[in-house]
Amino acid sequence: MHEKMADKSIEVVLDSCLEEILCAGRKVEECLAEYPEYASELKPLLQAAEASRCAANVTPREDFKARARYDFNAAVADMAHNRKKRWFNYAPVWAQLVAGALVAVMISGGAVVAASGNSLPGESLYGVKLAAEQVEMGFAFSKSAKSELNADLANRRVAEIVALAETEQTEGIRIAASRLDDNLDNIAVLNIKNATSGGVLPPETQEPLVTTPAPSDQHEGGVASYDEYLASLGTQIPEMFTVDSDDSELVSSLKIKGLAGYQDLVSSMEKAPDHIKPALEEALVAFIRGYEVAIYNAGL
Amino acid sequence: MQDEKTLVNRAKEYDQEAFGQIYEENFDKIFRYIAIKIGNRMEAEDLTQQVFMKALKAISSYKWKDVPFSAWLYKIAHNQVVDYIRKKSRQPETELNEDITAIEDNPYKAAELKVELEELSCALRKLTPLQQEVISLRFSCEMPIAQVAQIMGKKEGAIKALQYSAIQALRKHMVVENNA
Known part of the structure; x- marks a missing residue:
């Protein structure tokens, strides 16, 4: 089935056995028979691993999952809907730049840009702040x-x-x-x-x-x-x-x-x-x- | 991996079908990962749902880095568990009782499952954080060692050594608890 690992460390042999048990569905006894020289050391470890695997084999309740799936789908739909509305946040950088600069110039020249300096994500002036940064980047050659x-x-x-x-x-x-x-x-x-x-x-x-x-x-x-x-x-x-x-x-x-x-x-x-x-x-x-x-x- | 990248890119556009696929493929695994860490199935259900809600909110900031997308979900789940355990540890000691009949139709089976899960969770908490992580990923998600290594940002050899010490420690603690 696979090469003997007499010269390998116990860590490698253990992992090889676990791979066979977890992924190929082999039994603990089959693995022990394959590595008799390690059997005494391997047995308690594989048994503990098997017990852990069985204990970890839990699933969520079906009714919970159905309700959770419904809520999640609704949340995805909601996010998709909101995203369409928030054009400015997702517009290409050049569009943000132009829009931000235009707004800044039209309303009050540099005042808006200055006022945007302390704005935070989610605030109305944050886009202006980012646009101003893009302009700044344009002057770094x-x-x-x-x-x-x-x-x-x-x-x-x-x-x-x-x-x-x-x-x-x-x-x-x-x-x-x-x-x-x-x-x-x-x-x-x-x-x-x-x-x-x-x-x-x-x-x-x-x-x-x-x-x-x-x-x-x-x-x-x-x-x-x-x-x-x-x-x-x-x-x-x-x-x-x-x-x-x-x-x-x-x-x-x-x-x-x-x-x-x-x-x-x-x-x-x-x-x-x-x-x-x-x-x-x-x-x-x-x-x-x-x-x-x-x-x-x-x-x- | 390329298929998964495409799927994730679609999810970033809030494509319902893509998100649905990610949800279905990962929900049970994330649930098990959380359940064995906290030892309570009903709480694990709620935390699992919170993981997906957080992932949805943060997906726009996700950057593909040639590791499975699930690595990101496990990271969110890990943070959820840490947060949960910290909150619990600061609250007055209360038994984490859950209505087992709400989980299984067969109460005997439910009780058996509950005890096994609690024992494992209890033994797991006595391991080091890295050992806990290996056991959780390997046994709750039946993840190949290469993927565990990728998710934990370590080499396969290191994970094998960690796995060995983790199972040794787990065995010791499970035996002690069973004999107590």
Whole structure:
């Protein structure tokens, strides 16, 4: 059936047996017969795995599922309907730019643009703010200037996220986090070398900088460890933001800006109420991952 | 993977059929993932529905990154569970009683299922968070090791080692509880 694994570790043999049991429906006894040299060690493990699998074989009630499916379909239809109405939020960037600029010029010149400076996602002037940023981007001519401006814009998104967290607007945080991700992606793509599209991933992304919540492994019970996770973030500055003597001007600048944004986000997470924390955590993960790739590409 | 990407892109446009397909393919798996972590089926039902509602609200910000879309759903589910457990841990100790007759027609079967699930959930909570995650993804969703590795952002070898230590620990805790 498959090659003997006498020279393999118990972890590999166990996994091979589990694969056969979980995916091919084989019996525990069949696997034990295949690996007699491991049988005594494997047996209790496979039995525990089998017991876990049986206990985990639960399904939701059919009537609940039917009702939930109905509610979900209604919510999808509702979102689709609302989306059509919110043209401005989904119009192409050039259309937002033109519309935003026209509104700004027609109503009161630069006053609207200035007033839009502190607007947040979901507010009426936020589109104007984004349009003004696009104009600003149009005046950044070099790759380096565009990268710097994108880092500044990413930090503006961080400021928005902090403000939104204070007013407990989860959806707004997610919108700002998505734009933040775009800004950092732009830096990565602007500085890409020897690639046709997309960002170049740094080698260390195999191990995530921030896992989804990454509490202490020592924790007994698996609960209430989120606070430990937050506390640990406060004292650990990711190494990628440490400026090295041989860093280019752009890389140094990105690291300094990145660290400022990182500290603002962590500080906001520490103060935020529980229900806001998952959205802030997503924003923080996007921020760290985005900066990781951006700094790596800028340093190539 | 390309088909899934197309499906997700359609869902991002709020295509009802695409969302329906994603819902059907993942609902039971996400439910099991949550149920074994919290040990309560009725609460798990509500949390599962919340996962899909959150996914719907946030789909516009989702970016395809060449990992299964379900990885994103599991991440939302994980956050839901963490939030739920934190809230529970701050409330006064109450028994997580559920009306088992509301779940199964056969009360004996229902009671057996309930006890098994609670035992597993209880033993699972004594593992480290990473061990919990491997067991949840592997046994509740019967996910291949390669996909577990992809979702957890680790190498397959690391997941195999984690799986080994997790089952060892799980066995120890299940045996202790059964003997107690």
